[in-house]
Amino acid sequence: MDVIVPFTARDPKSRLAPVLSVAERREFAFEMLRDVVTAIEAAGHEPELLVPRPLDVTASPLETETVSETTERAGGAAEKPLADRSTTVDDRPLTPAVNGVLSRLADGDAAAVAIVMADLALATPTALHRLFGAGGDVAIAPGRGGGTNALVVRDPGFAVDYHGTSYRDHRRAAADAALSVGVVDSMRLATDVDEPGDLVEVLLHTDGRSAAWLRDAGFEVDDSESRVGVRRADE
Numbered sequence: 319m320d321v322i323v324p325f326t327a328r329d330p331k332s333r334l335a336p337v338l339s340v341a342e343r344r345e346f347a348f349e350m351l352r353d354v355v356t357a358i359e360a361a362g363h364e365p366e367l368l369v370p371r372p373l374d375v376t377a378s379p380l381e382t383e384t385v386s387e388t389t390e391r392a393g394g395a396a397e398k399p400l401a402d403r404s405t406t407v408d409d410r411p412l413t414p415a416v417n418g419v420l421s422r423l424a425d426g427d428a429a430a431v432a433i434v435m436a437d438l439a440l441a442t443p444t445a446l447h448r449l450f451g452a453g454g455d456v457a458i459a460p461g462r463g464g465g466t467n468a469l470v471v472r473d474p475g476f477a478v479d480y481h482g483t484s485y486r487d488h489r490r491a492a493a494d495a496a497l498s499v500g501v502v503d504s505m506r507l508a509t510d511v512d513e514p515g516d517l518v519e520v521l522l523h524t525d526g527r528s529a530a531w532l533r534d535a536g537f538e539v540d541d542s543e544s545r546v547g548v549r550r551a552d553e
């Protein structure tokens with residue numbers, strides 16, 4: 319199975335602009351990408367990045383860490399730098415770029431292609447293992463709010479159409495092509511980090527690079543209101 323992680327560092331995570339500067343959003347997006355890549359690898363697959371242009375890894379402070387710093391953070395196991403990861407460059411928007419990768423199915427270059435978004439900071443190897451093993455010509459892990467956070471495609475008759483209620487659109491597309499659909503019910507895969515209100519989920523449920531970055535940036539869980547959120551220490 320080819321496991322693809324689409325990622326853009328071009329004004330990433332714009333919906334987090336109310337709480338993070340553009341430079342901070344880039345750093346945080348890279349940290350989430352790192353967490354997702356690590357989880358995919360721990361689930362037994364080699365992640366492949368799908369990017370609009372070659373990664374400017376200098377935008378990620380992680381890439382400039384010394385080897386010993388990286389090894390220490392990884393709990394003793396050295397991490398492969400993002401720059402050394404298998405990468406496909408496609409400067410088209412998300413949907414045509416992903417469909418370009420899915421053409422491997424029609425070309426006979428892959429039997430299955432998984433697409434896992436880079437903002438799934440809560441993803442664990444166990445949750446991804448469930449996704450990769452789910453049945454169906456198309457297996458979908460829906461996102462909260464109607465998105466498609468991750469999917470596995472096994473049939474060349476399916477194409478993606480992201481944004482809006484893409485979960486509903488993808489189910490319709492599969493039905494129109496007479497393809498079976500597996501749905502992966504997973505809190506971890508359903509939680510993409512788009513908006514300020516999503517940050518608390520990272521602090522509550524993860525202990526990876528993304529959570530560490532948020533804590534370093536001064537974020538902490540704020541349970542002073544009936545709905546738990548985050549507050550930033552310097553505000």
Ligand SMILES: Nc1nc2c(ncn2[C@@H]2O[C@H](COP(=O)(O)OP(=O)(O)OP(=O)(O)O)[C@@H](O)[C@H]2O)c(=O)[nH]1
Pocket residue numbers: 323324325326327329330331332333334368369370410411412415435436437512
């Ligand atoms: N290769 C590629 N990946 C993209 C592109 N746009 C978004 N992505 C990635 O697709 C996933 C879902 O992205 P979104 O949450 O829709 O967009 P975002 O840019 O991360 O955040 P917003 O600016 O808040 O919409 C993330 O992993 C993004 O990095 C694109 O044009 N090309």
Ligand SMILES: C[C@H](OP(=O)(O)O)C(=O)O
Pocket residue numbers: 461464465466467479480481482483484485510512
């Ligand atoms: C890629 C897109 O993500 P969202 O914009 O919903 O976060 C989608 O899931 O269709």
